Amino acid sequence: MLQARIYQPRREFALDAALDLSPGAPLGITGASGAGKTTLLDGIAGIFASQPPSYVRWQGQDWRHLPLYRRPFNYMRQNSRLFPHLSVEKNAAFGLPPARQRSREDTEWLEELRERLELDAIWSAAASEVSGGQARRAVWARTLARRMPLVLLDEPFADLDAAAGLKLLSCLKEWQRRWEFSLIVVDHDAQRLYEMAGQPRVLEAGRWA
Amino acid sequence: MPKKLTTSLFVALIALAVFDKTAGAQRVQVAYAGSMTAVMNRGLGPALRRDLRLRLEGRAQGAYGLAHLIISGAIRPDIFISITPGPMRIVLRAGFARRARPIARTQLVVAYSPHSRFANLFRAGTTAWWQILEKPGLRLGRTNPETDPQGRNFLLMLRAAGRQLGQPQLAQAIAGKPLNRRQIFPEAEVMARLQAGQLDASAAYQTQPVALGLPFIHLPWPLNLGPGSHRALAHIRLRLNGKNYRAGRLVFYAAILARAPHPRRARKLIHWLLRPAAQKILRQYGYDAAASARPLP
Amino acid sequence: MKPKIRSGLRRLTWGAAGAAALAFFLYPFLGLLTPVGRWQWDAGVPGSAAAAVRVSLELTGLAMLFVIAAGTPLAWQLARERGWRRWLWEAPVLLSMLLPPLALGLLLALSLGPSSGLGRILLHLGLETSNSRLAFVLTQIYVSLGYYVIAARAAFAGLDPEWETTAALLGQNRWQSFRRVTLPLARLGLAAALSLAWVRALGEFGAIVITAYYPSGMPVQLWVNLQDSGLPGVMPLLVLFLLIALPLPWAAQILAARRAAPRS
Numbered sequence: 001m002l003q004a005r006i007y008q009p010r011r012e013f014a015l016d017a018a019l020d021l022s023p024g025a026p027l028g029i030t031g032a033s034g035a036g037k038t039t040l041l042d043g044i045a046g047i048f049a050s051q052p053p054s055y056v057r058w059q060g061q062d063w064r065h066l067p068l069y070r071r072p073f074n075y076m077r078q079n080s081r082l083f084p085h086l087s088v089e090k091n092a093a094f095g096l097p098p099a100r101q102r103s104r105e106d107t108e109w110l111e112e113l114r115e116r117l118e119l120d121a122i123w124s125a126a127a128s129e130v131s132g133g134q135a136r137r138a139v140w141a142r143t144l145a146r147r148m149p150l151v152l153l154d155e156p157f158a159d160l161d162a163a164a165g166l167k168l169l170s171c172l173k174e175w176q177r178r179w180e181f182s183l184i185v186v187d188h189d190a191q192r193l194y195e196m197a198g199q200p201r202v203l204e205a206g207r208w209a
Numbered sequence: 210m211p212k213k214l215t216t217s218l219f220v221a222l223i224a225l226a227v228f229d230k231t232a233g234a235q236r237v238q239v240a241y242a243g244s245m246t247a248v249m250n251r252g253l254g255p256a257l258r259r260d261l262r263l264r265l266e267g268r269a270q271g272a273y274g275l276a277h278l279i280i281s282g283a284i285r286p287d288i289f290i291s292i293t294p295g296p297m298r299i300v301l302r303a304g305f306a307r308r309a310r311p312i313a314r315t316q317l318v319v320a321y322s323p324h325s326r327f328a329n330l331f332r333a334g335t336t337a338w339w340q341i342l343e344k345p346g347l348r349l350g351r352t353n354p355e356t357d358p359q360g361r362n363f364l365l366m367l368r369a370a371g372r373q374l375g376q377p378q379l380a381q382a383i384a385g386k387p388l389n390r391r392q393i394f395p396e397a398e399v400m401a402r403l404q405a406g407q408l409d410a411s412a413a414y415q416t417q418p419v420a421l422g423l424p425f426i427h428l429p430w431p432l433n434l435g436p437g438s439h440r441a442l443a444h445i446r447l448r449l450n451g452k453n454y455r456a457g458r459l460v461f462y463a464a465i466l467a468r469a470p471h472p473r474r475a476r477k478l479i480h481w482l483l484r485p486a487a488q489k490i491l492r493q494y495g496y497d498a499a500a501s502a503r504p505l506p
Numbered sequence: 507m508k509p510k511i512r513s514g515l516r517r518l519t520w521g522a523a524g525a526a527a528l529a530f531f532l533y534p535f536l537g538l539l540t541p542v543g544r545w546q547w548d549a550g551v552p553g554s555a556a557a558a559v560r561v562s563l564e565l566t567g568l569a570m571l572f573v574i575a576a577g578t579p580l581a582w583q584l585a586r587e588r589g590w591r592r593w594l595w596e597a598p599v600l601l602s603m604l605l606p607p608l609a610l611g612l613l614l615a616l617s618l619g620p621s622s623g624l625g626r627i628l629l630h631l632g633l634e635t636s637n638s639r640l641a642f643v644l645t646q647i648y649v650s651l652g653y654y655v656i657a658a659r660a661a662f663a664g665l666d667p668e669w670e671t672t673a674a675l676l677g678q679n680r681w682q683s684f685r686r687v688t689l690p691l692a693r694l695g696l697a698a699a700l701s702l703a704w705v706r707a708l709g710e711f712g713a714i715v716i717t718a719y720y721p722s723g724m725p726v727q728l729w730v731n732l733q734d735s736g737l738p739g740v741m742p743l744l745v746l747f748l749l750i751a752l753p754l755p756w757a758a759q760i761l762a763a764r765r766a767a768p769r770s
Contacts, residue, residue, distance in 0.1 A: 047671065068674040069683075075675045079668065085690045094686075095676035146677060218575055221568060238637060238720075246733035250554075266637060268719040269733050282621030283612055283716060284636060324541065397732045404542045404736045421736045422543075470620070 002150060002182055003057040006043035006050050008036075015039050015206035023149070024180035028193030028200030035203040037186045038078060041152050044184070045075045058150070073150035076143040078158065082127035082135050089114075089123050092141040106145075113141040116171050132159045140168065144175065151176075153185045157192065169196060236264040237474040240279065241290040242272040242461070243396055244359075247420030248494035253482075256490055261481055263474055271357065271396065272296035279466065280305050287475035289464050292414070293358045293457035297464060297505055306464035311502035312482050313491045314460045316433040317359075317366055320418040320425040324406030331410070331426055338426055339370060342383045342410065349383065349392050350399040350411035354449055357396060358457050361447055363412035365456045366432050369445045373432075387449060414459065419495030434459045436500050460502040538744070542737035555743055558727035559750060565639060565723065566708045569646035573654050573703050576647075578696070581658035582684065603652040607712025614645055614717050642718035646707040654703035661695020662688065694763065701755030708751050724750075 005018035015036040021027055031037050043050040046064050050056075056064055063071050074095075082091045092113065093099070096106050114123060117137045122130050130138065136159040144151070156172075157165040173196060176183050187193050193200035202209040237257075241249060246269040254265040268275070268286060276296040278284045280303040289306065291297040297309045319338055321331045330341050342349060354360035364380060364387055371379035384392065394402060400417055402408040418425040431438030434456055442456040463482060465475040481487055488498065580599075587595050605613070618635045619625045625635045635641050669691060673683030689696070711725035719726055724747050731739035 045675070067679070068671070069677050069679050077672075077675075080672060081668075083669070083672075083687060083691075094673075095678075142676065218571060221571065243733050246730060247735065250730065250734050266720045268637075269730060270715075278612075278615075278716070281612075281616065283615035283619055285620045397729070397736075401542075401732060401737045401740070404738065405540045420734070468621075 001057075001059055002044075003055070004044050005053065005055055006040050007052070007054045008039055008043055008048075008050050010036070010039070010206065013206045015043070017203060017206065017208055019201070021182050021184065023182055024176075026176055026183040026185070026197035028190075028197040029184060029186045029203060030188060030190045030193055030200045031203035031209075033188065036206040037203050038154055040203065041075070041077075041154050041184065041186060045073065045152060046071065072148050073152055074143045074146055074148045075152040076139060076154060076156055078154045080139045080143070082130070082138055082142070084126075084128045087124050087126055088119060088130060088134075088138045091127055091138055092119070092145055094142055095146040109147065110141075110145055113145060117141050117168070133161065133164060136160055137164070137168070147179055148181065150182045151184070153183070155186060155188070157187060157189070165192070172196065235262055235474070236266050237288070237471055237478055238266045238268070238286040239288045239290060239478070240268040240270070240275045240284065240286040242275075242292040242296075243269045244292065244414055244417055245269065245290065245461070248416065248491060248496065252490040252494050253487060256487065257478065257481065260486065261474075261477055263478060273299070273356065273358075276300050285468055285470060286466060287469040287471050288478060289466055291462050293362075293459065294462065294505055295358060295457060297462045300464065300466070301506055304467065306466050309462035309464035309505040310479065310483070311460045311499035311504065312463045312479075313488075313496040313499050314436070314458070314502060315414040315416045315496055316428070316435050316459060317362055318413055318415045318418065318425045318427055318433065319410055320400075320403060320413040320423050321410040322403045322406050322408060323424055325409040327409050328424070331424065334426070338428065339374070339379060339383065343379075348407070348409045350394055350402055350408040351384070351392050352396050352399060352412070353393050354387050354447070359396070359412060359414060360393070361449070361454050362434060362456060362459070365442065365445050365447050365454065366412075366428070366434065368447065369442050369456070370432050372445065387447070415497075416495040435497075436502070458502060460499060461496070462505055464505075538741060540737070542741065544738055545742045546735055546738045554722075554727060554731070555746060558722050558724045558743070559746060561642070561721045562708055562723040562725075563750065565642050565721075566646060566704065569643045569650065569707050570700065570704055572643070572647050573651050573707075574700065577651050577654040577658060577699075577703075578689075581655045581699075582662050582688070584655065584659040585662035599652045599655050602648060603656075607649065607710065608716070610649065611645065611713030611716030614641075614648060614713060618644065618717070637718055637720040639718075639721060642714065642721060642723065645714050645717045646710060649710050649713055650703035650707035653706050654699045657699030657702050658692075658696055661692040661699060664695065665691055697758040697761070701758045704754055704758075705751060 001023055002019070002021040006015060008015045013036075017036070017040055019027065029037055029040070042048055043054065044056055046056065046068060049064070055062060058072065082088070083094065086094070093110055096102055096110065114120060117140055119134070119138060119141060122134050122138070127135070127138070140156065143153070157168065160168065169192060183197070185193060185196060190200050190202075239249070246267070249265065249267045249269070254267070257263050257265050268284065272291040272293070273296045275284075275289065276291065276299040279286070279289060279300055289297070289300055290312070291300075291309075292315070297306075300306050301309060319331075319342070321328055327341055327344060327347055330336055341347070351363050352360035354364055364384060367380035367383055371377050399408065399411045400413070400421055400423070403411055403423055404421065413425060415425065417423075427433060431441040434442075439456050439458050445456060447454040463479055465472060465479060469475045584592065584595050584599075602610075615636060616622060617624070618641070620629055620636055628635050633640055635644070665688060669687050670683050673687045678686060708723075709725055711729065714723065715726055715729065722730060724743065728740055728743050728747070731743055
């Protein structure tokens, strides 16, 4: 159960949006660019310290006193890039324990991500050698490899062509149902969100429309 | 990981200290005038190791600099060896030593470069030394008279020679102004420049060209500042920066320092220095016997 | 046609200026050709050159371990401070680089030497703080740490802070993200910083000649040889010094460059 309200004054308007998300439920958020979608996600994640009366409660507890690395979510940011000094494989497994200590479940999940996200061909390639679309898919793998009860995705389909986008959408739907994680997806494409999570919520100048 | 790193660094530090301690067994630390480097490293050091099983750790620097380092507590050697009484008096007056014994002496000479176009003139011995030094185009080197006794002694010697020869302009003709920038170099550099042929001749203590295998010519007594000359030259003065200087005794004095870390070894070393075996080595390196020189103070 | 000629001319001018600067760097090495008599590969002192090289390499290497261990976290911290706090943190670092080495040597000798309080305590523990390996290493650390920190700070500051956020979002704590992301991404700059510190420590003379005349490293041995046997004793050591000091920074640079390049 996620309950959050983020208040953050910005230059043209103040972002002030609250949301409740039941466990295992998906939520789509859309809106014009500059409406505050990314700020809302960053606020929930706690990338910046949001102003009162903001709150972020997970299972009834405010997690903002926890260090970033202890918070129980995966967050794929719009500008998430692969670590350039690591291979695609090492990037994908970055959030997992080292290979020797990894559970079989983790290993199998990583294998599945590799196959479904079509990373086989570039699996051992250096991150700096792969194309934009491949890098985006590798970032997907890196984000989802850690299985967390909450997943935040900011424009996850950017850099992907239409076909790849559709494919990933169905993967995401399947995984979300299987792992039952709560999911917030920000996308400018309301149609895609509708397929993923039903009626999306629309942010307009910092407030729900 | 950081813990492992810290631990290994700590172990390294301990190992360093322990290793140092075993290596430091039976060492004796001597601070001495820079001009003694050769005889210490190649002559006395090995002999000391053989005879007394002491490892000589020398520190060769300008004697005045060493004296000040010692009385400031920045360094704490067992023994200090100075040339001329001046630096030793600083140490004695500050109470860092009670008594300094003469161990050898040297004399002032004129060293020259074997590559010099004046080398043959020096070698022939038919032209007086001062006439060669007066030759136009001769590049003469000496040390800074403000800081180095050798530089002062050379100027004093030139004045004395001028007086003796009835040529009051002699010092001016050979050395120019006391602080003639074209002639003044650090002590170690003067000899190096002679070797490289960048200087034709230089003031030197006899021990320096002997150690380096450079040719040199003797000066007549009392101009060589040999035994008794400081009395003969007592009337010659050099005034520099408001201070009056007279010719010093070119005697090497050795003193055990009051705060010596190894006083027993220091005493052994001083005794040994005065014995014939060590004195013979000193002779080989161009040092003269201390002869009539008296202990300080 | 005309702009082409002009750009060609410009390139020529820059090339000539660069070549002149290089020639300036190399010119002093002509001094090695000066006839100074037979080079004495060992100035008659038992093992002097070999011992000096060993002392320099071993102890400078050890000093570098401490420089890395102490300097890296400090540099990282400095790269994150802003405004007056940064100046506050940086001031002591700059202070260590400001003094002429001789003055620094005197201060180190007075504050750590046997007549100082700390020196006396350490001496009781069997740690000699003057004319010892410990004094040698401490002096080297002191003189080179600042150079390492300043250069390493620049290397860290050049990194996008986004990388550390990304690592944190993937569950990595500060140390993990530093080790797995910051350090590898900054390694080129860190290698450059280390080679700077290495060269600085290896060549240190002014301070070490006061604090640790013994054990004689290469610079002090150069000085000893100059006084002992003059230039014929100095020249070989000079060549050795070049041969020894140069390859390590070079190797560090090359290694870092290769590691930074794509790898599988």
